[in-house]
């Protein structure tokens with residue numbers, strides 16, 4: 001067991017931790033990054049399909065308004081490309097498939113009106129939520145006492161509208177909407193640029209992907225940091241006092257002036273922190289429930305649906321493929337169709353059987369059956385099928401952090417308020433685009449800035465006391 005010294009120790013080599021380490025290194029501070037896994041990237045990972053083709057197993061889309069991640073992508077010399085949208089999308093309900101252009105499915109007028117009134121009401125409520133302190137909204141307690149799913153049940157008039165909202169927000173949250181706080185969702189709507197921005201591809205959060213995959217963002221930052229990043233070294237304990245912080249990990253112990261913990265709050269539960277965390281922070285970690293999901297990919301020798309004038313996007317009431325997108329590489333050298341399967345029955349009025357959640361073969365067969373219904377018999381025979389199940393990750397408990405009712409109003413800013421020499425990063429601590437890659441970057445930058453100012457203060461103070 002070796003011991004190192006640094007100005008700052010960062011725990012977690014996801015996008016957030018690596019961004020924090022990059023910014024501190026750029027400001028001439030010494031940093032060590034400790035990562036439990038044998039790879040960097042955390043909730044971003046490239047899945048290798050052979051012949052130089054990858055698909056993204058975790059976070060993949062970026063879009064307008066996500067300024068911090070777009071700036072980082074540019075700084076790292078990476079490029080983005082548009083999610084494929086040329087052609088018609090499919091809306092399939094009650095066995096009837098209809099093709100449509102643009103972003104709005106062909107809804108009957110009374111369903112469209114219902115959807116619009118719900119969107120209007122939610123966005124009006126969201127405007128009254130202060131981004132820096134959502135718990136101070138006038139109706140914060142009332143909204144945090146109920147679930148988003150409960151609000152939809154009470155304030156929409158058609159099953160179809162409820163199902164559309166459920167589908168869109170379950171994919172975005174990877175959480176059963178009856179488990180997530182209404183206040184949390186209003187905060188997200190306000191901080192992410194509105195419901196259309198959350199839901200849409202063009203002009204929204206799903207507009208672009210990164211050439212080479214989003215894990216490249218973390219890989220390039222780690223390459224620049226070199227031996228400062230220690231992989232395969234889970235942190236088990238953090239101790240701090242007035243002088244320093246000591247972080248114990250499998251491969252190295254690090255003494256530093258400050259620590260940045262860059263992971264989702266429930267994942268910090270595995271680390272023994274001494275002295276004990278304040279009650280608000282301890283309870284936040286314990287009660288935070290991150291939803292999880294699987295990404296299912298069917299790979300074909302070419303994107304055959306494009307030859308039929310289709311863009312590969314489908315919104316359906318089928319059991320597994322309730323939302324499908326074309327996830328082919330930028331050159332279209334192979335065709336990839338992607339869907340999301342949550343850990344809670346998510347999509348379009350689905351009642352999943354136990355077998356569907358528990359048995360990968362049942363999931364595969366059901367997914368291919370759905371794709372065949374949507375795109376015809378060619379879809380039944382992919383060259384490759386793969387799935388990435390995030391509930392199997394050893395160090396990451398969920399996909400996107402989503403607070404259950406009560407957490408925002410009871411524990412307020414405990415997600416990012418420093419505790420002694422410990423500072424918090426990770427997308428869950430972001431204000432704008434929390435849960436997204438953009439939030440991971442801005443949180444890493446905010447934590448680096450917070451710590452950097454304290455390090456400078458310490459240096460100046462010690463220089464003054466010497467003189």
Ligand SMILES: Cc1cc2nc3c(=O)[nH]c(=O)nc-3n(C[C@H](O)[C@H](O)[C@H](O)COP(=O)(O)OP(=O)(O)OC[C@H]3O[C@@H](n4cnc5c(N)ncnc54)[C@H](O)[C@@H]3O)c2cc1C
Pocket residue numbers: 011012013014015016017034035036037040041042043044057058059060061062233234235236262263264267270271293294295390395396398399400425426427428435436437438440
């Ligand atoms: C399936 C899926 C789809 C998504 N889709 C999108 C999308 O399209 N667009 C978008 O913007 N976002 C998306 N996201 C969210 C996005 O990927 C995350 O917001 C972002 O990657 C979080 O980065 P992070 O650094 O905050 O946390 P993480 O990536 O979770 O990093 C935390 C790191 O800490 C490590 N760690 C855990 N415990 C320890 C320990 N004890 N010691 C040391 N290290 C430890 C973990 O291994 C991990 O590497 C998606 C996520 C998933 C999973």
